[in-house]
Amino acid sequence: MLPHTQSALSTIRLRRYGPASSAMLRLSCEPSGSRAVDSGVIPAHSLTFAASVARPIDAMDEVGGPWTHNHYPAGWAQAGNTPFKYYKSYTFSGGIRTPLIVKPPAGISSVPGVRDQFHHVIDLAPTLLDLAAVTPPRTYRGVPQMELHGVSLRYTFDSPQAPSTRDRQYFETAGQRGLWRAGWKVLTKHESGTPYDEDRWELYQVDTDRAETRDLAAEHPGLVKELVETWWADAERYHVLPLDDRGRDRAAATDPAARGRTYFRFLPGTRALNRVLGPDFAARSFRVTAHVGRAGAGVLLAHGRRAAGFSLYVQENRLWFDYNLAGRHTLIRSDRPVPPGESALAVELARDGEGADATLLIDSRPAGRAHLDRTLPGGFGCLSTQAGHNSPSPVSPRYDSPYRFTGTLHHVEIHLAPDQADTTGDEWLGALQRD
Numbered sequence: 001m002l003p004h005t006q007s008a009l010s011t012i013r014l015r016r017y018g019p020a021s022s023a024m025l026r027l028s029c030e031p032s033g034s035r036a037v038d039s040g041v042i043p044a045h046s047l048t049f050a051a052s053v054a055r056p057i058d059a060m061d062e063v064g065g066p067w068t069h070n071h072y073p074a075g076w077a078q079a080g081n082t083p084f085k086y087y088k089s090y091t092f093s094g095g096i097r098t099p100l101i102v103k104p105p106a107g108i109s110s111v112p113g114v115r116d117q118f119h120h121v122i123d124l125a126p127t128l129l130d131l132a133a134v135t136p137p138r139t140y141r142g143v144p145q146m147e148l149h150g151v152s153l154r155y156t157f158d159s160p161q162a163p164s165t166r167d168r169q170y171f172e173t174a175g176q177r178g179l180w181r182a183g184w185k186v187l188t189k190h191e192s193g194t195p196y197d198e199d200r201w202e203l204y205q206v207d208t209d210r211a212e213t214r215d216l217a218a219e220h221p222g223l224v225k226e227l228v229e230t231w232w233a234d235a236e237r238y239h240v241l242p243l244d245d246r247g248r249d250r251a252a253a254t255d256p257a258a259r260g261r262t263y264f265r266f267l268p269g270t271r272a273l274n275r276v277l278g279p280d281f282a283a284r285s286f287r288v289t290a291h292v293g294r295a296g297a298g299v300l301l302a303h304g305r306r307a308a309g310f311s312l313y314v315q316e317n318r319l320w321f322d323y324n325l326a327g328r329h330t331l332i333r334s335d336r337p338v339p340p341g342e343s344a345l346a347v348e349l350a351r352d353g354e355g356a357d358a359t360l361l362i363d364s365r366p367a368g369r370a371h372l373d374r375t376l377p378g379g380f381g382c383l384s385t386q387a388g389h390n391s392p393s394p395v396s397p398r399y400d401s402p403y404r405f406t407g408t409l410h411h412v413e414i415h416l417a418p419d420q421a422d423t424t425g426d427e428w429l430g431a432l433q434r435d
Helices: 002-017 042-046 054-058 074-081 121-131 221-237 248-252 425-434
Strands: 026-029 100-103 168-173 176-181 184-187 202-205 263-266 286-294 298-305 308-315 318-325 328-333 343-352 355-362 365-372 385-387 408-416
Touching: 168 221, 176 221, 184 221, 202 221, 286 298, 298 408, 308 343, 318 355, 318 365, 328 355, 328 365, 385 408
Parallel strands: none
Antiparallel strands: 026 100, 168 176, 176 184, 184 202, 263 408, 286 343, 286 408, 298 308, 298 385, 308 318, 318 328, 343 355, 355 365
16 A cells, blocks of 8 residues: 555656656665564654553544554554564564565666565665666775665566575564575574573575575575674674673663754744754753743744654743643743743753652742652654754644744754763753853
8 A cells, every 4th residue: 555655756746847747767665574563653662661561542532543552462563564574673574575666767777566575775886776777886085985775676677587586684673683585485483682692593585485484594594694694794794793682771871072062042933853963852951041031922842743752832911831642741830931032941851760850940949849750761753853943743733833933033042961870950950040
């Protein structure tokens, strides 16, 4: 369904902005296999919260609506990947096999129909370069370039029965390993945190057993040994090593240099796409100060979207702060109106263990407080930070996106606490105020 929809939308766009025949090449590729989530509730899974059974049941009528981020449990993921085994992030076909729809450009000889040659996503770039008759440079400004991985699949356009030009392909994701070679495939089902040499390699003849139902490792130990050695050689050649199977901890990790930055200054309209390019609010105290020239309504600074995040905004002539912990909202409303002219509207969050105290400030004077039992942990790198608006979806249910600030917003300052386990949020904010 998804490749068909993508192909149809691309056709509509091409017809609107130019002749479809002038397109160089159209590719529609469905994402890899379905994702398995134990409970079918993504926030509980991703944030490592202890999700109760009662909460999803109480919210059953909201499933599928604009304020839910629900998912299907693992059983439905397996059903969706049928006839292939397992899920996204595994090297079984259920996690890596996906259809590709190709519409060659006008003037390129092609025969309609299904192709059975083995190819990989890394073959798309060589195909585009082949069609454009472009040879990538070996050096750029004197710097040697990485060799182009993959091969062109152009030959399949007019030769449906031609043998595959691919001889092998390695796979690796979070410690899960696999290798395809000439119709045979070896793979492991790795458990995070366990020694790699304890993994058992399985062997399948996927040319005749595409669903990987019959493990032939015991019948062909010599072939398994040979293919495993090939995997290690390719892993070395293509910079797969060292292996890293940390899972969510790996997703939560950041570049120490990026994490070390503790001050940001955003102009209205700024959008930092993630916590590597922008502020990393995970597991730390912070202060956000919006410098306003004229009062209005709308978002001053938001971090996130419907699923989770926080938002500092003005509504009904009051300053508001909404802390959205995967659908659990802590809301603070200022105890007095915001000034009509120049003002500094801020929120301070002082962490204390897993929780934190949040305080609204108007011109440096406290204007409202609330306690948070928990704060956003690591792993929220997909949430962007936005100044003067909140999109594509709102952090808070009290407004609709983009809820642009209607007054005059000069800029927003963000101060982040350094990574110091022995310093509490209150101590850091006190030092910041003295500075």
